[in-house]
Amino acid sequence: MWVPSLAGRSPVRYLAIVEALADAIAAGELRPGERLPTHRDLAWKLGLNVSTVTQAYREAARRHLVSGEVGRGTYVLAASREAVLFGLKAAVPGAPAPIDLSTNVPAVDPDSADLAAVLAAVAAEGRIDAALAYHPPALLQRAGIAGAAWLAARGLHLRPADVVPCAGAQAALTAVLLQLCAPGDPVLVEELAFPGLKAAARWLRLPLHGVAMDGEGVLPEALDRAVRATGARVAVLVPNLQNPTGAVMGPARQAEIASVARRRGLWLVEDDAYGALTDRPPLVALAPERGVLVTSLSKTVAAGLRFGLVAGACAPVRDLAGQIHATSWPLAPLMGEVACRWIEDGTAARRLAWQRAEIAARHAQARRALPGLVPPGRAASPHLWLPRDGDAAAARCLAAGVEVVAADVFAVTREAPQGLRLSLAAAGSRAELAEALARVQGVLSDPSLSETALA
Incomplete structure (x- = not known):
């Protein structure tokens, strides 16, 4: 027993x-x-x-x-341990629901009528039935054009043929890993990696090797050592608003990472799900011959809009473009129609601008509510990393009525830094966020919760 x-x-x-x-x-x-x-x-x-x-x-x-x-x-x-994150939402009958700062989703504009408007337009044009059928080749071509236009705003100028639409970023990332890796191949990642990557690697039988980080993300010398030590040919990185730490690579750091990739023949797979929330260009723009970018509209425009992209002017993307049934075909025609219309008519850009402004306001709110805990100069991010004894602090936050996520969900190595991730955009409103942050501050003011730091 x-x-x-x-x-x-x-x-x-x-x-x-x-x-x-x-x-x-x-x-x-x-x-x-x-x-x-x-x-x-x-x-x-x-x-x-x-x-x-x-x-x-x-x-x-x-x-x-x-x-x-x-x-x-x-x-x-x-x-898996990261399954804890995805299982948190089941309600306990009769128990008061805690405030959710665990789910990494975009903030919701309660005044938006964008979805109702686009669905009404599709219906008025008599295209509802077509949206529920298999998509015609013209829709996939249109999705490539729209995707290329969306990425051009990020400073990545590609032909539509270099953009492969997929059913969300997770599906896109899985397709890229299948294209580049065989079971058992080592894959380099940040020492704190997002749960979706860990889940995909486990499913594909790809051992992950965590690379040491600092406030700008992966350390170039640590990446170089890891390539030599493991023989890895692929690294999956999040250079802009890294999940969970919120780190953003500056221009010099991006150039150093690109140099390591060229020197060591390393494929850089960049998860750019949050990149549009910053003014920083993608890392792969500095190494186009070694870079594959994965992104979607889920973190910037709408969480349920399952419209992902694999992009790059290199052989792996060209090969994926020919695998329509494995990549583009699972994209739901209705989602593709909505995504294309929103990119074409400017709705996606307007929703992105609203999201950036809301996240900036919530990040400033967190700095005020948690004095001394948010590093100065840190970019406004939908997720906030607090270096603390993760497991103990997360349990106490939950007891105080706030759900957060501890470092073990993200850790790839035993030596990975401890901490908590707070998803600022998950709260239903700024007022709810204020209440949650006050409770978190009460928990973290306990001196028994030791502070930690990134390397």
Whole structure:
């Protein structure tokens, strides 16, 4: 019978049980499919009320750590640590919903009628039925033209033939990794990497090797050492508003990284999902013969608009362009129609401008609410990285009614820095964000939560 030690854990008993459960799963002490003690048995062993254990199991299920089945018991799920992030949204019946600062989504303009307008236009033109059929070649060509125009605003000037539309950035990234890598090939990434990349690499059986970072992202000398040590041919980086740290590479750092790629024959796969929120051009513009850019409209225009792009004037993109059924064909025609219209008529640019202004306002709000915790000069980002003891601080924030994400969801190496990611755009309003930040400030003011830092 598994009986956790709660010593040194959260003073909130049900959260202490969840922490112990997560640690036991991560350490292999509890394995997928293993049955946990009954609520009553565990409560008796720990000297707690049954209701406390019930609340702990509910919270563990919300984090996608366990699954309870009536009549059969509670079992450990076969899930990765980053699955915790995607499982947080299941509500606990009867429990007050915490404020969500965990989901990395764009802010929502409550006054926008853009979607209703474009759907009405599609209907008025008699194109609704066409949007629900397989897409004609003309729509894919139009998507390439629209995608090239969108990237030109980022300073990346490509032919429409160099732009491959996909069903979102995650699908685009997976296609690129399949194109460039074979199972078992090492892939270099930031030492704190976004969960979607970790999930794709696990699925494709690609071992990730984390590269040390500082406030501008990956360190050039560390990247060079990693290439020589691992023999990697591919690096996946987020140079602009890196997720989770919000780091932005300056011009000199971008040039150094591009130089390493050329010198070592390294393919640079750039995730530019947040790049349009900055004034910095893509890194791959400095090494077009070694660079593949992946982006979408999900973080800048609309979260549910599954319109992604793979772009670049190099062989891997040309090869992907010929794999229509594996890349462009899964793009939903209705999403393609909406995305193309919004890019063509300026709606996408207007929504991007609103998003940038809203994020700038929320970032300034966070600087005021968390004095001394936001590094000076840091670019306005939809996600804020706070160097703190991640697991302990995240648990205390949740107990205070705010969901944030700890570093272990992003960590690629055991030595990766500890911290918390706060998604400022996830809050439903600035007023809700203000309440959440006040609670976070109350938690982080505890001196027992030690500060950490990037290398």
